[in-house]
Amino acid sequence: MVRWGQRKSPWILHFNTGACNACDIEIIAALTPRFDLERFGVLLKGTPRHCDIMACSGPVTRQIESRLVRIYEQVPEPKLVVAVGSCATSGGVFRGLYNVKSGIDQVIPVAAYIPGCPASPQAIIDGFAKLLKTLEEGR
């Protein structure tokens, strides 16, 4: 039942780990009328306690690292993390700079990667649709 809820109507927490903002804007754009992620039952929620999927952007700065972990721990099981954008995937242009960890998966487990600089709303929708499909297929 929970699995069905998670697949059919995943609620997302958005967390910016030190990104330039472009991916974050595109995530929100994906929820506005042109792209309308909401028709897939996806809702953006404000608190970790309500979310099924964490959509993380950014290369993870040192200042935010411990908060990222804390938020991840607050999300109830079952939970998934999606790395949105090149920075979240591998650090992007910031790879190797002194204050970044160079990717979300350096800190918490990641289930899916959506590339792009920024990841376009279409790519974000495609990425989430693919993730939801793999959930349906029992992973």
Next chain:
Amino acid sequence: MSGAEAVVAKLVAKFPSLTGRVNAQRATRVWVEVDRQAFAGVFHFLVKDLEFSNLCMITGLDEGADLGFIYHLARNGGLMANVKTRCPKGESMQTITPTFPGGGIYERELTDLFGARIAGLPEGRRYPLPDNWPKGEHPLLKDWKPREKGAQDA
């Protein structure tokens, strides 16, 4: 005479020792290079008398034994006066926050990234480095390199 050239003339008239150390790079850019001892006088003249009422930012530079400071001032009408000075590493510059209350953040950047000492800087949270950043590590110094990946973490 352009705005910048007019300012250059006034500076040299007021501070003859600046001759040869002031120039107008273009119509809206003045560059001044001054010794630390003379800095306060020139700075206040620009701010109070010549109405450079805006401090855009302060650039720090690693110049080996010294730290370089460039105070980027601006006034209405688009003119900028960039005041350069230097200070031996380990010695202090005076804070400019009495004149520019919003300028403390630029001074804090210098203390974090260059290890600059700013006398009289009001208390506040550090900027921009994280709280768990190791003491004594100032990333914008030329000889600073990150240690092995992971070794920086507290």
Next chain:
Amino acid sequence: MPDKERIVRVPIGPQHPALKEPESFMVDLQGEKISAVTLRLGYNHRGIEKGCEERTYVQDVYLVERVCGICSQSHSTAFVQAVEEIAGLELPRRAAYIRTLIAELERVHSHLLWLGVAGHEIGFDTLLMYTWRDRELVMDLLAELTGNRVHYGLNTVGGVRRDISPEQIPSILKVVDALEERTKYYIELAMTEETLAQRLSGIGKLSKEDAVLLGAVGPTARASGVDRDTRRDDPYAAYGELQFQVVTDDRCDVFGRTVVRLGELMQTYSMIRQLVKQMPDGPITVKAPLRIPAGEAVSRYEAPRGEDVHYVKANGTDKPERVKIRAPTLANTQSVAKMLEDGYLADLPIVVAAIDPCFSCTDRMIAVKTPEDARTMGWEELVQYGVRWYRERSVDVSKIKMRGDSAA
């Protein structure tokens, strides 16, 4: 009695649904009035300035562009301008026009984005949906002209990498016409919709004197009557050849900041039409050396959020000796504490949003200590609290006007 009231310290951030970037505030409250605010920034600090020294000028154009995902053209242009000045390059006029065109289109997408976010902060999500739907028109145009919605990769040292073709001109004009109509609607909304005006008026006050003293820039400063705009005062790119007004307002509050941004949109549409009409023929780039001779320059640019300043020092190699960036939001955060002072907690989201904060610009490279007896509110709770608070009071209009009383 205010002094008998417990001070509640509310930590806000760095994770919160309201503002799209991490930063944290420590807010001291007496009842619902804010008595003190400390800001902790730096969550977005990535180490870009150091990175610039370790990469070539060409690589740095792409790095610097990504300081910010909303005003990437601003940073990219400010950077190459400084390098071009040091190298003594003369930018071809057509390149200047194309840079300016993309710069103004960026201002459009940024201000529409802001309008939507502001709507969201006051619980007016319909405005978010309308403005972001309209914004897609300019995003499509930017993608058509440059190949990407943001991070256009347009600039290079010495010019621009892509030309505008005659076939693209009608698209540009069509988008401008459509958005001008929509913007007129938003202006009418702002002027005639009473709940909107009341919600935004009288909050986040910043006097002209404080705006100057604390170094505010951009629409934030102009809404406090400060008549400064880098495009007019220190013209760069093609601005010296355009006719436009600098939009200021004397309200000194969030409503004023809204009015200024809407006015700037109207000015921008006119500028875009001029750019298209007057665009000169000619090359779009001059040859630039890989090694930039020793020298230094300061470049200023009027980004959507205000003055963006870049300093570059060259040392004769293909990598800069030093790159220093001061984005507009860092200047404006100094005023935020002042704006929040003596205001209500419910207003905090919109007051902060009104400076149009961009912390990724600011930090490029926030810890909350909670006293044991403090009550912690999540951001979502805080925003709902604000919405409820106003709803309760909107029944009695006179209550909204009386901010100084101890009704809280």
